[in-house]
Amino acid sequence: MDEPGSVYLSLKLAAKLFGKPLESLAPDELHRVHRVAARQSAIETLILATPEAASVILPENSIDASLTEIRGRYGNDQDYQSDLERIGLNAHSLRQAVARDMVVEAVLERVAAQAAAVSEIDVEIFWFMHKDRFRRAETRALRHILVTINEQLAGNDRQSARVRIEAIRTRLLREPQRFAEQALKHSECPTAINGGLLGTVPRGQLYPQLEAVAFALDAAMLSDVVESELGYHLLYCEAIHRERLLSFAEARNTIREYLEQQQHSLCQKAWIATLRRPGMGATPPSA
Numbered sequence: 001m002d003e004p005g006s007v008y009l010s011l012k013l014a015a016k017l018f019g020k021p022l023e024s025l026a027p028d029e030l031h032r033v034h035r036v037a038a039r040q041s042a043i044e045t046l047i048l049a050t051p052e053a054a055s056v057i058l059p060e061n062s063i064d065a066s067l068t069e070i071r072g073r074y075g076n077d078q079d080y081q082s083d084l085e086r087i088g089l090n091a092h093s094l095r096q097a098v099a100r101d102m103v104v105e106a107v108l109e110r111v112a113a114q115a116a117a118v119s120e121i122d123v124e125i126f127w128f129m130h131k132d133r134f135r136r137a138e139t140r141a142l143r144h145i146l147v148t149i150n151e152q153l154a155g156n157d158r159q160s161a162r163v164r165i166e167a168i169r170t171r172l173l174r175e176p177q178r179f180a181e182q183a184l185k186h187s188e189c190p191t192a193i194n195g196g197l198l199g200t201v202p203r204g205q206l207y208p209q210l211e212a213v214a215f216a217l218d219a220a221m222l223s224d225v226v227e228s229e230l231g232y233h234l235l236y237c238e239a240i241h242r243e244r245l246l247s248f249a250e251a252r253n254t255i256r257e258y259l260e261q262q263q264h265s266l267c268q269k270a271w272i273a274t275l276r277r278p279g280m281g282a283t284p285p286s287a
Contacts, residue, residue: 005044014029047108052111063098124248140237144234146187146188146230214235
């Protein structure tokens with residue numbers, strides 16, 4: 001049986017790297033997980049041997065909360081216990097693995113807290129050097145009406161559906177301000193309950209047929225009838241938000257968070273590097 005900490009680490013990495021349970025990984029994915037887990041497990045072993053790790057006191061209720069969160073992923077106790085058994089864990093070994101993981105995280109957080117502070121000047125410099133990273137793509141504020149095509153359903157055969165959508169469009173050409181009302185009354189899309197509101201949409205989220213039409217509309221413009229695999233559509237563009245660079249004020253918090261994460265990571269890596277040197281130990285972070 002694999003060491004509980006290594007098994008638990010592999011489970012976490014499978015979810016983090018591939019978004020899958022461990023048993024669902026392809027052979028090459030499983031090989032990568034095992035390779036990364038072995039490397040990370042070796043680092044964690046070094047961390048757990050430090051005075052910093054020995055000084056960590058985990059409240060039992062914190063471990064309980066983590067175990068409760070894991071149990072909550074399963075529909076019932078039988079599925080939970082079966083899964084633990086399948087991967088070679090039980091309630092006791094899982095608790096050990098969770099506690100180990102929490103100690104490592106606590107030590108790394110303590111080390112990261114000693115990282116150099118990110119100044120406002122650091123943030124401004126990053127902004128001026130990397131402005132293109134903060135380019136916001138063009139979006140459209142859209143509403144939508146759908147009449148489905150279903151030859152087996154009375155009133156939704158192709159000809160009838162076309163007549164219905166054309167009648168709606170005729171009404172809206174006269175009174176476009178009634179789009180939300182018409183969507184609520186006639187649309188067969190779940191968005192009907194919100195007046196057909198699709199929200200603020202970037203490219204890449206709509207069916208290709210709809211996207212081509214949506215991003216050719218001017219503001220306050222109604223589309224022609226568009227056919228997709230779902231049926232017939234009408235689109236209404238309420239507003240156009242052109243591509244633009246975020247201002248420094250808009251980007252400041254994102255930049256600061258990014259730089260702080262970078263500083264924390266560098267501090268942790270430097271500290272871990274000292275653990276790998278023969279005969280050298282890490283300098284305990286100050287309180």
